[in-house]
Amino acid sequence: MRLLVAMMKHETNTFSPVPTDWRRFESWCLHRGEAVPGALGGTNTPIGAYLDLARGAGADIATPLAAEAMPSAPVERACFERMVETIVEPAAKGGFDGALLDLHGAMVVEHLSDGEGALLAELRRVAPGLPIACTYDLHCNLTEVMVENSTVSIGYKTYPHVDMYAVGEQIGRVLLRALAGEVEPVQAWGRAPLLAQTLRMGTADQPMKRLQAMAEAEEAGGCLAATLFGGFPLADIPDAGVSALTVADGDRARAEAARDRLLDAAWSAREDFVYRHRLLTETVAEAAGLEEGPVLLLDHADNVGSGGTQDVMTVIEEVRRQGLRDVAVAAVWDPAAVEAMQSAGVGATVTIHLGGRTDMPSVGLKGRPLKITGQVRVLSDGRWTVRGPMYTGMEVHTGPTAVLESDGMKIVVVSRHHEPWDLGIFTSVGIDPRVTRYLILKSRIHYRAGFAPIAGTTLTCDGEGVTTSDNSRLDYRELRRPIFPLDRINEF
Numbered sequence: 001m002r003l004l005v006a007m008m009k010h011e012t013n014t015f016s017p018v019p020t021d022w023r024r025f026e027s028w029c030l031h032r033g034e035a036v037p038g039a040l041g042g043t044n045t046p047i048g049a050y051l052d053l054a055r056g057a058g059a060d061i062a063t064p065l066a067a068e069a070m071p072s073a074p075v076e077r078a079c080f081e082r083m084v085e086t087i088v089e090p091a092a093k094g095g096f097d098g099a100l101l102d103l104h105g106a107m108v109v110e111h112l113s114d115g116e117g118a119l120l121a122e123l124r125r126v127a128p129g130l131p132i133a134c135t136y137d138l139h140c141n142l143t144e145v146m147v148e149n150s151t152v153s154i155g156y157k158t159y160p161h162v163d164m165y166a167v168g169e170q171i172g173r174v175l176l177r178a179l180a181g182e183v184e185p186v187q188a189w190g191r192a193p194l195l196a197q198t199l200r201m202g203t204a205d206q207p208m209k210r211l212q213a214m215a216e217a218e219e220a221g222g223c224l225a226a227t228l229f230g231g232f233p234l235a236d237i238p239d240a241g242v243s244a245l246t247v248a249d250g251d252r253a254r255a256e257a258a259r260d261r262l263l264d265a266a267w268s269a270r271e272d273f274v275y276r277h278r279l280l281t282e283t284v285a286e287a288a289g290l291e292e293g294p295v296l297l298l299d300h301a302d303n304v305g306s307g308g309t310q311d312v313m314t315v316i317e318e319v320r321r322q323g324l325r326d327v328a329v330a331a332v333w334d335p336a337a338v339e340a341m342q343s344a345g346v347g348a349t350v351t352i353h354l355g356g357r358t359d360m361p362s363v364g365l366k367g368r369p370l371k372i373t374g375q376v377r378v379l380s381d382g383r384w385t386v387r388g389p390m391y392t393g394m395e396v397h398t399g400p401t402a403v404l405e406s407d408g409m410k411i412v413v414v415s416r417h418h419e420p421w422d423l424g425i426f427t428s429v430g431i432d433p434r435v436t437r438y439l440i441l442k443s444r445i446h447y448r449a450g451f452a453p454i455a456g457t458t459l460t461c462d463g464e465g466v467t468t469s470d471n472s473r474l475d476y477r478e479l480r481r482p483i484f485p486l487d488r489i490n491e492f
């Protein structure tokens with residue numbers, strides 16, 4: 001047996017000004033050919049599971065590409081075409097029994113709203129009938145083209161995404177069973193006119209906890225796979241929003257009934273997918289009155305892991321204005337500030353205009369740095385390995401990194417964008433987050449993977465940025481309408 005195993009992932013925030021080119025993939029994860037198993041084998045990822053399954057089945061494995069970039073603006077066309085060619089080229093030569101693909105499902109390209117659909121359609125064009133299994137992120141914006149050009153597909157049931165390996169293993173096994181003639185998978189999919197907000201998709205909370213339990217119950221009741229996708233709302237494309245995808249063994253009616261149950265339940269919970277706002281000054285004032293730490297302050301409107309520029313200073317500024325002490329921040333993206341601190345050296349006192357390097361025209365904001373005088377505490381190369389439950393075993397590289405301490409606040413400053421979902425972002429630079437009273441995290445839900453077990457109270461801070469949960473700040477033009485809650489519809 002010969003299997004094609006590949007990964008191509010990006011969650012595209014069409015409102016983000018952060019460019020997505022080949023270098024951005026290189027700065028998180030980009031490996032080709034023989035290097036792929038060495039880099040991704042043994043990690044808590046779908047491709048990690050695919051590699052184990054393929055080896056276990058005694059298959060010949062081709063691994064042309066494993067590429068993932070942190071969320072940002074639409075992928076540059078040349079970069080996308082290079083990735084697709086790299087995956088499609090071996091398939092075009094023939095000889096494969098199946099393909100196992102680790103995808104995101106919310107990739108937008110400069111000239112295309114459906115990157116994964118384009119990849120799958122091209123694969124099927126060069127290799128008609130090739131059995132293809134796909135994993136998608138919980139934030140996948142599913143399309144008909146994706147479903148039509150695949151054999152079996154599944155999405156994560158957790159957010160933070162700690163079940164990546166498990167879903168890869170589950171759907172990979174289904175494909176192997178199909179290749180052996182043991183099952184005949186049929187897929188059903190559909191979507192609700194519902195643009196759920198990411199902040200309301202955590203699977204420890206309702207309504208997602210209940211909806212994901214329903215999907216599990218569909219699998220226990222006979223579906224080969226059942227997924228309820230939250231979708232990725234920061235994408236101004238026709239297909240953004242909530243969807244469901246089910247796979248049954250030869251039984252289309254079963255797949256369709258399960259799909260309908262999931263979509264109906266999601267639609268019934270639509271009001272619970274809307275985030276309720278609160279003034280930043282009020283939230284920080286509440287934090288100031290809390291005794292038990294660590295208190296997590298989520299700067300969710302500048303969430304790196306959804307395309308945030310990671311250099312918006314609004315929340316940091318308010319926390320300083322209200323005089324909170326014993327604060328650590330992960331992290332501010334500002335390569336020039338790191339350079340300045342490197343030149344000054346550890347122990348030096350510096351005055352820096354920190355952050356605010358990036359304009360955000362889609363939400364009408366100019367980059368606005370914050371002038372801070374403080375001491376350079378740590379300089380590092382930004383390399384560390386994830387020990388927590390999400391992306392376990394992956395190596396992180398935040399580029400040249402520094403810690404600036406000022407007025408009771410330690411700010412980790414990085415040269416590459418990275419969402420803080422693992423304690424390593426602090427411990428790698430000598431900060432112990434467990435004994436720090438306040439942790440400002442440029443994260444939304446993924447922080448829970450590493451930080452929920454150590455947190456006292458968690459407060460969501462409504463700052464500014466291109467990952468805002470305030471829909472009135474976002475100018476949707478391409479999104480299909482009507483859609484709830486932009487349109488107050490009550491049936492579908």
Ligand SMILES: [Zn+2]
Nearest residue numbers: 137138139161
């Ligand atoms: Zn996601």
